[in-house]
Amino acid sequence: MSVAIVTDSTAYLTDEFVSKHDITVLPLTITFSDGSYLDNIDISIDAFYEKMATLDEIPTSSQPAPGIVKEAFERLAKTHDEIIAITLSKGISGTYQTFTMIGNQVTEDTGVLVKVYNSGISLVGQAFYVYEAVRLRDQGLSAMEILPKLDLLKKSTNAYFSVDNLGHLAKGGRINPGAASIGNLLQVKPILHFDDGLINVFEKVRTHKKTVRRITELFEEDFSQNPNLRVAIVGDDATPQVQALVSYFKTEHPDLLLERTPVGPVIGTHLGPNAYALAWCEDTTKEA
Secondary structure, three states: OOOEEEEHHHHHHHHHHHHOOOOOEEOOOEEEEEEEEEEOEEHHHHHHHHHHHHOOOOOOOEEHHHHHHHHHHHHHHHHOEEEEEEOOOOOOHHHHHHHHHHHHHHHHHOOOOOEEOOOOOHHHHHHHHHHHHHHHHHHOOHHHHHHHHHHHHHHHEEEEEOOOOOHHHHOOOEEEOOOOOHHOOOOOEEEEEEOOEEEEEEEOOOOOHHHHHHHHHHHHHHHHOOOEEEEEOOOOOOHHHHHHHHHHHHHHHHOOEEEEEEEEEEEHHHHOOOOOOEEEOOOOOOOO
């Protein structure tokens, strides 16, 4: 059974991983006042943050164009028996709905099964599901065998993140409006997480130092129940909070598989500069 794996650009997979494992990545679009750019293709991560600072504006983002999605699915259907497409949370983007609609059409037209999986998250949390889908595909599993195992992985997946303020999330409508009063939170450094696919305020913390400490405490709670975890620190290397997280794990958990990933352009439009996160999930590569 030949299974193609598709994801959108907000998983921010490395070019090496994409090439090695034959992943199809469909880009979202970022729009500034001076034009539109394909995520991580027309504009690099560094160039994106420089432009956002120079123009002093919050850009908008949009899901992959339906025509691009249709072309990719139809092309893959010619050479594969099944397609799995893993998207960022449907609670913050219409990408899942578009992929599903077009996938159903392609299945009807070609007979090739297209299954779209809602990761319920983004960034490296989304990438975790791509990694798992690749691992299972390479073991010879079919799409319908892979999907339940992605659901199983979801039980151990957790991510907490923070921003300088909630202004970007509020303007983009990406934070649950019932989560908290935006006006009261702009001056704190809140801990955020995905709850049922929506971004919610987990706790209100006054300083980034306390936020980092609390996020590591939340990790330790899960680690005490299951030490078989892979961990990812998300954010720019120059951000002090990222440096503190890296130092913590090198000291406290030197044997854990630790990944470093960026906050790419599309997600950066909603989190703003200097956002950072800690994410973890079951390390399935250590299965017996």
